[in-house]
Amino acid sequence: MSTVRQAVLRLPFSFGARRWRASPFLVSLALAPMAVILLLVVAMLWISLQKGVFGTASAIYTLENYREVLSDPFLLHALRNTAIFTLSTVFFALVLGLPIAWLTERTTIPGKTLIYALMTLGLLIPGIYTAMGWTLIAHPRIGILNRWLVDLLGLAEGPINIATPVGMGFVQGMSLAALVFILTAQMFRAMNPSLEEAAKVHGLNLGRTLWRITLPLALPGILAAVIYITTIGIATFDIPAILGLGNRVYMLSTFLYIKVHPPGSGLPEYGISGAMGAFMVILAIFLTCWYGQVLRQGHRFEVITGKGYRPALIELGRWTMLGWGFIALYALISKLLPLLLIAYAAFTPYFAPPSFEMFGKLSTVHFSNMDWDLVLRGLKNTGILVLVVPLVVLLFGFSISWLVVRSRSRSRYLLEFGAFLPHALPEVIMAIGALMLSLFVIGNVVPLYGSVYLIAIVYVVARLAFATRAINGSLLQIHKELEEAAFVAGLSTFRTAWRVLLPLIWPTLVSVWIWTALLVYRELTVAVFLGVQDNITLPAVIWSYWYGGGINKASAVTLLMTLVLTPMILAVWWVGRRSQVPGQ
Amino acid sequence: MISIRHLAKEFPVSGGRVAALKGLDLEVAEGEFFVIVGASGSGKTTLLRCVAGLEAPDGGEIRIAGRVVSSDKPPVWVASQQRQLGMVFQSYAVWPHLTVYENVALPLAEGEQRAPRREVSSRAREALRLVQLEELADRSATLLSGGQQQRVALARAIAVNPRILLMDEPLSNLDARLREEVRGKIRDLSKQLGSTVLYVTHDQVEAMAMADKIALMQAGELLQVGLPMELYHHPARPEVAEFFGLVNWVEGRMVQPALAETAVGAIEIKGSQAPGSQVLLGFRPESLSPVSTPPAGARNVLSGVLRSSTFLGDQFLYDVMIRDHLFVGKGRLIPSNGDGNVCFYVDPREVMVFPAKKKISGRFDERGI
Ligand SMILES: Nc1ncnc2c1ncn2[C@@H]1O[C@H](COP(=O)(O)OP(=O)(O)OP(=O)(O)O)[C@@H](O)[C@H]1O
Ligand SMILES: [Mg+2]
Numbered sequence: 001m002s003t004v005r006q007a008v009l010r011l012p013f014s015f016g017a018r019r020w021r022a023s024p025f026l027v028s029l030a031l032a033p034m035a036v037i038l039l040l041v042v043a044m045l046w047i048s049l050q051k052g053v054f055g056t057a058s059a060i061y062t063l064e065n066y067r068e069v070l071s072d073p074f075l076l077h078a079l080r081n082t083a084i085f086t087l088s089t090v091f092f093a094l095v096l097g098l099p100i101a102w103l104t105e106r107t108t109i110p111g112k113t114l115i116y117a118l119m120t121l122g123l124l125i126p127g128i129y130t131a132m133g134w135t136l137i138a139h140p141r142i143g144i145l146n147r148w149l150v151d152l153l154g155l156a157e158g159p160i161n162i163a164t165p166v167g168m169g170f171v172q173g174m175s176l177a178a179l180v181f182i183l184t185a186q187m188f189r190a191m192n193p194s195l196e197e198a199a200k201v202h203g204l205n206l207g208r209t210l211w212r213i214t215l216p217l218a219l220p221g222i223l224a225a226v227i228y229i230t231t232i233g234i235a236t237f238d239i240p241a242i243l244g245l246g247n248r249v250y251m252l253s254t255f256l257y258i259k260v261h262p263p264g265s266g267l268p269e270y271g272i273s274g275a276m277g278a279f280m281v282i283l284a285i286f287l288t289c290w291y292g293q294v295l296r297q298g299h300r301f302e303v304i305t306g307k308g309y310r311p312a313l314i315e316l317g318r319w320t321m322l323g324w325g326f327i328a329l330y331a332l333i334s335k336l337l338p339l340l341l342i343a344y345a346a347f348t349p350y351f352a353p354p355s356f357e358m359f360g361k362l363s364t365v366h367f368s369n370m371d372w373d374l375v376l377r378g379l380k381n382t383g384i385l386v387l388v389v390p391l392v393v394l395l396f397g398f399s400i401s402w403l404v405v406r407s408r409s410r411s412r413y414l415l416e417f418g419a420f421l422p423h424a425l426p427e428v429i430m431a432i433g434a435l436m437l438s439l440f441v442i443g444n445v446v447p448l449y450g451s452v453y454l455i456a457i458v459y460v461v462a463r464l465a466f467a468t469r470a471i472n473g474s475l476l477q478i479h480k481e482l483e484e485a486a487f488v489a490g491l492s493t494f495r496t497a498w499r500v501l502l503p504l505i506w507p508t509l510v511s512v513w514i515w516t517a518l519l520v521y522r523e524l525t526v527a528v529f530l531g532v533q534d535n536i537t538l539p540a541v542i543w544s545y546w547y548g549g550g551i552n553k554a555s556a557v558t559l560l561m562t563l564v565l566t567p568m569i570l571a572v573w574w575v576g577r578r579s580q581v582p583g584q
Numbered sequence: 585m586i587s588i589r590h591l592a593k594e595f596p597v598s599g600g601r602v603a604a605l606k607g608l609d610l611e612v613a614e615g616e617f618f619v620i621v622g623a624s625g626s627g628k629t630t631l632l633r634c635v636a637g638l639e640a641p642d643g644g645e646i647r648i649a650g651r652v653v654s655s656d657k658p659p660v661w662v663a664s665q666q667r668q669l670g671m672v673f674q675s676y677a678v679w680p681h682l683t684v685y686e687n688v689a690l691p692l693a694e695g696e697q698r699a700p701r702r703e704v705s706s707r708a709r710e711a712l713r714l715v716q717l718e719e720l721a722d723r724s725a726t727l728l729s730g731g732q733q734q735r736v737a738l739a740r741a742i743a744v745n746p747r748i749l750l751m752d753e754p755l756s757n758l759d760a761r762l763r764e765e766v767r768g769k770i771r772d773l774s775k776q777l778g779s780t781v782l783y784v785t786h787d788q789v790e791a792m793a794m795a796d797k798i799a800l801m802q803a804g805e806l807l808q809v810g811l812p813m814e815l816y817h818h819p820a821r822p823e824v825a826e827f828f829g830l831v832n833w834v835e836g837r838m839v840q841p842a843l844a845e846t847a848v849g850a851i852e853i854k855g856s857q858a859p860g861s862q863v864l865l866g867f868r869p870e871s872l873s874p875v876s877t878p879p880a881g882a883r884n885v886l887s888g889v890l891r892s893s894t895f896l897g898d899q900f901l902y903d904v905m906i907r908d909h910l911f912v913g914k915g916r917l918i919p920s921n922g923d924g925n926v927c928f929y930v931d932p933r934e935v936m937v938f939p940a941k942k943k944i945s946g947r948f949d950e951r952g953i
Contacts, residue, residue, distance in 0.1 A: 198677035198737075200664045201636050202744060203695025212690065216681045 026493065029399040033461050034418030037425065039441075040433030040461075041281065047436045048274030054440045065275040075276070078255040084165035085172070085240065085251055086233035092173025093229050096330050097180025098222070103323045104181075105188035107314045111324070117573060118331055119181045124569050125335050126522040127175040128539070131242035132546065132558065133338020134171050136345060138162035142551075144341075144353040163247040172239045174334035176232065180225050187221030220297045227291040231284060235426030237525040242546060252280065253428045257529065260435060270436060277432045281425065288424035339562070345555035366556035375557060377534075378541040381452045382521060385537065389459045390516040394509060396460065397467030402497070404468070405475045406483070423465035427458075431529035434458045452535040458526050463519060467512050474508040475501070507575070514572050521565065585780040586612040586635060586748060591644035593630055604630040606804040607644065612797075617774055617781045621791035621827075622801030628784040629674075631801070632752050635782060636671055637664030649747055665696045670741030670779075671750040674757070676733045678725045678740075685721040688712060688740045697744045711743035714773060731762050738770070742777060749774060749781045755790065767793055788828050792816065800824055822864060822938050831866040832911045835940055838863055842932070843883070848906050852883045852932045862940040869901065869912045871934040874919030875927050886911070887927040893918050904928075 048066070050059045069075060100119065103109045138145050138160045146158025153159075161167055195217065199209040237253040245254050259273040316323060345351055347362045400419050404412050422430070434457065438449040448454040482504070483496055491499065502509065527537040536544070538561050545554035588610040594601045604627040612618045620628050633639040635646060637653065645655040653662040679687050689708040692699045699707055712718050715735040720728070725736060734754060741749055754770070755763045771794050774781045785791055791798050792812045799809040808820040819825035822833075836846035841856035844863055851865060875885065888906030900918050904911045904926060913919075919926045 192675060192677065194673045194675055194677040195679055197636075197638050197664075198671065198673055198679070198740075199691075200638065201667075201669050201671040201750075202691035202740065203665045203668075203697045204691065205665055205696070208694050212694065213679060217679075 026399050026403065029396060030403050030415055031418070033396050033400075033464050034415075034421065036457060037418070037421050037430075037461050040430055040437055040458075041425070043437040043441050044274045044277050044281075044429070044433040046274075047270050047440060048278050050271055054270065054436075065271040066278075068272055069275045069279070074250075075255065078250045078252055081165045081249060082234055082251045082253075085169045086230055088166045088169025089172040089176060089233040090226055090229050092170050093176040093180045094222070094226070096174060096177035096334075097225075098184055100177070100327055100330065101181045101185040101188055103316075103327070105185050107316045107323070109316050109320060109323050115327060118327070119178045121569055121573060122331070122335055123178040123182070124518050124522075124565075124572060125339075126238075126524075126539070127172065127236075128238050128242050128522075128524055128542070129342060129558065129562075130175055130334055130338045131168075131171050131239045132551075132554065133341045134162050134167075135243060136341040136351065136551075137337065138167065142351055147353050163243050163249055165249065165251075168240055168243045168249075168251075169233075171243065172233065172236060174330070175239065176229050177330065177334070179232075180229065183225040183228065184218075184221055187218060191217055220294055224291055224294045227287055227294060231287045231291065231424075231426075234287075235280060235284065235428050237428050237528070241524075241528070241543070245547060246549075252276070253426075253525075256428055256432065260432065260529065270439075273432055274436065277429050281429055284426055284429070285424045288420075342555045342558050345552050346559045347556075348552060351551050366553050370553060370556060374536070374541055375538075375560070378536050378538040381455075381535055382538040384452055385456055385459060385520050386517050389456055389463065389520045390513045392456075392460050393463050393467045393516050394513060397464055397471050397512065398497070398502075398509070400464070400468045401471035401475050402501070405472055406480065419465060419468040421465075422461050422463075425462075427462055427523075427525045428529065430458050430462055431526045434526075434530060450532045450534055452537075455526055455530050455535060455537070458530070459520050459523065462526070463516050467516060470508055470512050471505065474505045478504050511572070511575050514568070514575055518565075518568050518572065521568065522561075585614040585616070585649055586610070586618075586782060587647040588635075589645045591631070591634060591646065592642050593627075593634060593639065594642055603804055605634070605641070605644075608804065608806055610799065610806065610809070612780060612782060614780055615778050617771060617783065617794060617796045619783045619785060619791045619795035619798050620801055621785055621788055621798055623827075624786055626801045627804040628786070628801055629752055632750055632782065632784050635748075636669055636750055637662065637667050668697055668744075668747045669750055670744055670746035670748070672734075672737045672741050672752070672754040674753045676737040676754075676757075678728070678733045678736045680724075680726045682725055683721070684717060684723050684725055684728070684736050685709075685712070687725055687736055688743050691740065691744050695744065697746075699744075708739075708743055711739040714742065714776075715739045730757055731766065734758060734766065738773075742773070742779070747780065749779045751781065751783045753785055754783075755785070756787075763790070770794070792828070800827055817934075819936060822866065825866055825936055830869050830912055831936070832869065832872075833864060833866050834909060836863050836865055837861070844937075848886050848909055850883050851930065851935060853935045853937050854932045855937070857937060864938045864940040866936040866938070867930050867934055869914035871930055872904075872911065872913040872915075872928040873931070874913075874915065874917075875929045877927075882929075884930045884932060885927055886930065887925060890918070890920070890924050890926050 047054055049061050049063070051062055051064055052059045100115065104112050104115050109115075135143065137143050138158075140146055140158040140161045140163070143158060143160065143162065146160055149155060149159055150157070162171065191214075196209055196213055199213045204212065235253055236251075237257065240249075240251040240254050241257065244250065245257070250258070256273050256276055259269045259276070262268060344354060346366060347364065348358055349361055349363060349365060352358055400415055404415050404419065407415075434454055435449075438446075438454050443449060448457075478501070483500055487496060522539060523537075524539045524543060527540040528543055531537065531540045538557070542554050542557045542561065545551075545557060588608060590607045590609065591605050592603070592607050593605040594603050608631065610631075620631065622628050630639060634641045634654070635648075640661070641654055641656070643656045646653050648667060651662075652660045653667055654660060679690070682690065685708060688711050689704055691697070692704045692707055693701075698704075709718060709721070712721055715738050717732065717735050717739060720732065725733070728736065734757070737754070741751075751770075755766055758766060767790060783794065795812055797809065798812055798815050800807045800815060802823065808815055808824045815824060816828050819828070822831075825831050834846045834848055834851075836844035836851065838857045838859045838861050839845045839850075840859060842853055844851050844853060844857075844865060846865065853865070857863060872886075886906050888904045888911070891903040891905050891910070893900050893902035899914055899916050902913050902915075902918055904913055913928065919928075
């Protein structure tokens with residue numbers, strides 16, 4: 001009897017109480033990313049409390065930085081811009097994304113697979129493309145639309161300005177509409193249609209059913225989407241940078257950027273940016289907690305659906321055309337038109353509205369004049385990142401998920417929190433933290449500053465939240481006894497993972513790998529904050545051309561980048577057809 | 585109260601259409617507890633949803649209390665809201681953002697069949713009292729057990745004093761013990777209120793226990809409509825007999841108007857058949873009554889060898905081999921003559937007779953009780 005019990009206790013990987021030491025390797029794998037994140041935040045906070053030469057004896061510890069931030073009138077201005085920008089982002093993302101989600105999930109609109117493909121793949125087309133394209137469309141000076149309107153109406157200057165907080169919100173909103181679609185489509189699908197039918201049978205008319213049943217049930221889902229979008233909006237860098245920096249319209253994120261990379265001969269103000277970052281961390285954590293709470297509220301409403309479950313779809317009839325018209329218009333203005341204009345700009349010697357004259361001047365001059373040294377270096381760095389980051393993310397993500405899903409120990413809450421942290425932290429904050437960490441904390445020990453591996457580390461922790469969520473989901477579907485059977489049969493922890501678990505969740509791992517690779521490939525924020533000569537990435541090359549006024553050269557590099565992007569997106573689509581695409 | 589003529593409904597599926605209802609006729613009298621029973625996919629839910637106005641039929645006519653609510657010629661359509669129904673959904677569909685009380689009161693306060701404002705509260709509470717949920721009135725609906733949610737759904741359905749109560753497998757999400765208890769309560773309540781009930785289930789025991797009248801449905805058609813006893817003892821077709829329990833089948837040929845020659849011996853039947861015709865005889869396990877000593881030359885006596893038995897608690901189910909035919913018997917004791925040989929008598933009144941058309945397959949499929 002006692003020998004039996006001992007044998008059970010000696011299972012190589014049983015996560016009952018007090019069995020943590022059973023696999024220190026796995027545990028340290030899971031804890032490492034958490035440590036990195038904490039280190040980034042702590043480094044930033046530490047710098048924010050100093051004046052003088054950081055980290056040396058001459059540094060003075062003070063709250064002066066915080067005082068300066070709070071009394072900076074320019075910051076107030078950036079704050080106001082950010083608020084307007086975020087509000088318009090939320091507005092446009094909802095107005096575009098919500099109807100498409102509703103159409104797809106609750107009506108008889110044809111071509112749903114196509115809509116799903118359009119919207120999920122749309123998420124992969126970088127927001128900077130849309131931003132660049134829309135600069136070419138609606139910039140007050142060079143924008144095609146403005147030029148046409150000026151000619152047509154005889155105006156003195158272009159009437160539309162995309163480089164305003166509202167205009168940038170419009171572009172960001174178009175980008176995030178795909179995300180709203182994915183978040184709310186899930187909600188519409190999970191909503192039990194018999195709840196509405198019950199209202200109908202018991203005498204509530206359509207208006208009252210929508211008002212008393214459908215809307216209250218959808219509200220938590222919509223609110224959650226709004227908070228999520230807001231969290232992204234207040235800290236997003238790439239679109240405000242492309243549209244606003246050149247025109248001196250600053251958001252919090254771009255303001256932070258010029259604090260650490262001042263134009264001209266200004267000196268970086270690390271202490272101040274650290275203090276600003278601290279405020280943003282507080283705001284972001286608050287929003288993320290709120291998001292989690294609203295989401296739980298929404299799950300409360302999910303009723304178990306019996307086997308009688310069958311979605312009752314609303315007959316669209318002659319409104320079908322209108323529905324598809326809306327979707328097509330969205331695809332056109334958010335993706336197709338910007339891409340076409342970028343392609344056009346890449347082949348014109350200077351940017352001007354399309355005309356016979358301009359078509360006569362098309363050439364490949366920007367491709368031959370390009371600084372190929374720089375572009376190839378960008379390509380090489382981006383290549384390293386795309387090869388290394390997704391694999392490391394998978395390794396860490398799998399370890400964390402396995403512990404979180406299977407462990408019964410209380411320590412798993414710590415892990416879960418660690419996996420959730422990067423979700424709360426905006427990329428700009430991680431970038432600032434990494435900058436300070438590499439410059440002032442570990443600079444003398446490990447020369448990470450200016451290295452592509454510094455960017456890689458930040459990417460890994462930033463993408464981990466997404467990966468663990470997806471892997472959690474698919475691990476939860478695998479019955480625990482499948483692993484236990486392997487342990488009892490004498491397989492080691494490692495072998496159990498390799499021979500039993502990995503083959504079972506293979507499709508999820510593949511799709512996480514591809515998504516991570518794609519998001520890494522197109523990432524701009526961290527790359528720009530941490531980029532110097534040697535570790536510049538391909539998107540950062542585009543950015544530096546664009547920021548330097550070389551619109552056409554930037555377009556040419558963008559086109560090159562798209563050549564690689566397209567097959568990757570097709571791969572996502574191909575894998576996604578066969579397995580569930582992990583939700584964001 | 586409900587009268588259905590030639591009701592037809594098709595669904596588009598990938599690569600064609602599937603007919604869920606094939607020109608079905610049905611008559612439900614006022615105050616009747618009418619149960620529709622049938623295998624999964626036979627179209628029960630579709631029928632109920634057509635009556636509720638949640639699904640538009642492709643053809644046929646539905647009348648409720650004499651009024652046409654749905655018809656193809658001339659086209660008539662009365663919206664679900666106007667049909668004055670109460671319905672209990674299989675998933676209960678209890679609105680999760682409202683309290684128990686609000687769930688019941690919402691149709692009363694804002695529905696087409698709304699009550700005068702000052703009566704809303706008293707009627708909602710009365711409905712909750714009938715299902716014994718008064719104490720939980722202010723509880724959020726999401727914090728209820730399955731059985732309680734089921735009762736909220738029932739209270740909501742009866743609160744509006746509907747002309748007809750529709751129920752789609754309301755018990756299938758409850759566990760077995762609770763199911764038996766609630767079964768009786770629902771029937772009592774409906775009788776107390778005098779409601780006309782159209783009740784759908786796939787469980788033949790539930791159907792027998794609750795129904796005034798049963799309709800057996802198969803592949804979009806009604807096989808037989810009648811009293812529970814009729815369907816059990818006098819099924820119109822072998823399929824009906826099989827649906828309501830185990831049957832021992834044996835083929836035979838009529839040698840006299842009331843006597844058939846079969847592989848297990850001569851069997852006398854009740855009624856008369858044309859001599860010389862091929863017949864299919866069937867009798868239920870409980871019709872095999874053990875007899876100790878077979879009187880020589882007696883009719884309807886089968887003797888065979890006991891093969892195995894299953895203890896069910898209140899009785900035994902056993903297999904008997906009678907001249908190469910495996911039969912199933914049922915009783916409080918295992919019959920035994922000491923040497924394993926057993927004899928049975930089958931009452932002619934309990935033999936079901938059908939013209940032999942096709943072989944019945946799957947004789948021992950349903951090892952039910
Ligand atoms: N919305 C629909 N779309 C396509 N086919 C449907 C739809 N609703 C029902 N059917 C089909 O019609 C037939 C009858 O379905 P129905 O739901 O009425 O069966 P049921 O008797 O209620 O079965 P169960 O006991 O499993 O609930 C089935 O073949 C089903 O697949
Ligand atoms: Mg059904």
